[in-house]
Amino acid sequence: MPPQVAELVETKNPHNENNRKKEGDYVYQDPKDTDTLLFQEHFSNLLFSGDVVCTVIEFGTIFLLYAAVFIFGVENVSVHDSMTLTEVANLFLLFSIVTRIYNSYLEACFFKFPKYRTQTVSSHRLKSKKEICGRDEEQLKTLAWHDKVTLLSQFALNIAIYYTIPGYYPSAQPTYAPLYERIARLVLNHYILSFGMYWTHRALHVNKFLWDHIHSLHHYAKHPLSRNTYEDHWFDNFMNAIVGHFFAQILCPLDHTMFIISRLFRICESLEKHSGISCYLNFAHYIQSWLPFAQMPHHHDYHHEGFKGCNYTFTSIGGVWDLIFGTRKAGRGLQHPSVATREDKQPKRTQNTSLDHPLVVVSPVLSLAVVVGATLAGYF
Numbered sequence: 001m002p003p004q005v006a007e008l009v010e011t012k013n014p015h016n017e018n019n020r021k022k023e024g025d026y027v028y029q030d031p032k033d034t035d036t037l038l039f040q041e042h043f044s045n046l047l048f049s050g051d052v053v054c055t056v057i058e059f060g061t062i063f064l065l066y067a068a069v070f071i072f073g074v075e076n077v078s079v080h081d082s083m084t085l086t087e088v089a090n091l092f093l094l095f096s097i098v099t100r101i102y103n104s105y106l107e108a109c110f111f112k113f114p115k116y117r118t119q120t121v122s123s124h125r126l127k128s129k130k131e132i133c134g135r136d137e138e139q140l141k142t143l144a145w146h147d148k149v150t151l152l153s154q155f156a157l158n159i160a161i162y163y164t165i166p167g168y169y170p171s172a173q174p175t176y177a178p179l180y181e182r183i184a185r186l187v188l189n190h191y192i193l194s195f196g197m198y199w200t201h202r203a204l205h206v207n208k209f210l211w212d213h214i215h216s217l218h219h220y221a222k223h224p225l226s227r228n229t230y231e232d233h234w235f236d237n238f239m240n241a242i243v244g245h246f247f248a249q250i251l252c253p254l255d256h257t258m259f260i261i262s263r264l265f266r267i268c269e270s271l272e273k274h275s276g277i278s279c280y281l282n283f284a285h286y287i288q289s290w291l292p293f294a295q296m297p298h299h300h301d302y303h304h305e306g307f308k309g310c311n312y313t314f315t316s317i318g319g320v321w322d323l324i325f326g327t328r329k330a331g332r333g334l335q336h337p338s339v340a341t342r343e344d345k346q347p348k349r350t351q352n353t354s355l356d357h358p359l360v361v362v363s364p365v366l367s368l369a370v371v372v373g374a375t376l377a378g379y380f
Contacts, residue, residue: 054147058096061155065089079162083169083256088162091169091260095267102268106226106275106282116279118301118332119223134222143217149234157241165376168249172256182258187317189252189262194318196243199364201312202327204236206356224274224304240314243365250372269316273300278336285316289341293328295319296339302331319343325355 068077069086078084083091110117135143161168176182204215214233221228230237245263254262268284278298280286285296295316303311310329313322322328323343333344355361374380 051144051147054144054151057148057151061151062089062092062096065092079166079169081167081171082162083171085162087171088158088169091263092158094260095263098264099267099271102271103226103229106271106277109281110225110276113277113279113281116277116281116336118276118278118298118336119305132223133220133225133228135220139217139220143220143231146217146234147231150230150232150237153234153238154241157238161246165250167253170254170256170259176255176257182255185252186254186258186262189248189254189258190266190315190317191320192251193244193248193266194313194315195321196247196365196368197240197314198312198318198321198325199361199368200239200243201314202325202356203361203365205308205312206361207358219304219308221274221304222306224276224301226271226275229270229274243368244314247368247372250375266315270314272297273314273316274304276301278339280338282339286339288317289339291317293320293323293343294341295322295328296333296336296341298332298336298339299329302329302333305331307331 065085066089069084069089074084074086078086082088177185201215204210214236218228218232218236221231232240245266249259265284272282272285275282275297278285278296278301282297285294288294289296295311295313299311299316299319299322300314307329310327311322311331312327313319319328319341328343330340330344333340371380
């Protein structure tokens, strides 16, 4: 993605009639006329957060794993019944590459196919010095700092899990269960994942302290693009990693192949959620849109647009939780009939706010944590 601060366009001499900014005009301008710009010219660069330091940190931590294998030998640094450390490093590298390529693809789609944008063009009109997603320069600097801490804390968490919980990163096996059973387990794993993330996300909104000091950073982006996906307070990302994939893998373990598929699917789905478009180009959402209560990118986009009291579920496959707990809203779904879900066309439901009590809203996640702890202790 382009360097964030570089996207902030300085206002030209206001006394020059040709340069005078009309109220409501974009401050950020597309680099060229989108009608004549070639598809490949839309691609962002592949720097993490558009920042050289962040990119060096990310790939530097992966290099440390390869260095450890080279210096000490793969047998001495790998965990029994788990992937080798080389395989873990390869996995992290694969995730980084896929994230960059898919992010570039989605942003190219956003600029090249404006008819599929979830929000209208007028919704993106900005009246102050901000970039296209609605963040000002100070907010971007804050996010850049949290990006760096996120990279380091996530790396530390992943390595700690690798060495303390053998088998969490499952090794390849000569034989596997029947395919239908593995797919069913994958779906169940993602429903567990989305349950934990739903309640964590909802608590981050209804608890004033958590909102003011943590989650509001992610909502600096009123008009999200895929680049905004992981731009959060570092603790927000840290908690999502724990209550999401970690809890789900402990309670419903996936085998080697399904583990990798799950992570890759979640990367693509998360980027699509913030892509600003809702159509067949969102592959991860489109292929599972037939599932009951599945959500599409226009749901989470509506959440970012300012209707933050609804559509809490990060994962589209977990849209059932928004329905059950009364926070599902169609948003702009009916404006995109080709991808509007069945539930978008149903009568509006009343939101259940009784669950937003500070003690009630955190109880599901705490209960899930107790079950995970009991599982790790061998009680289940």
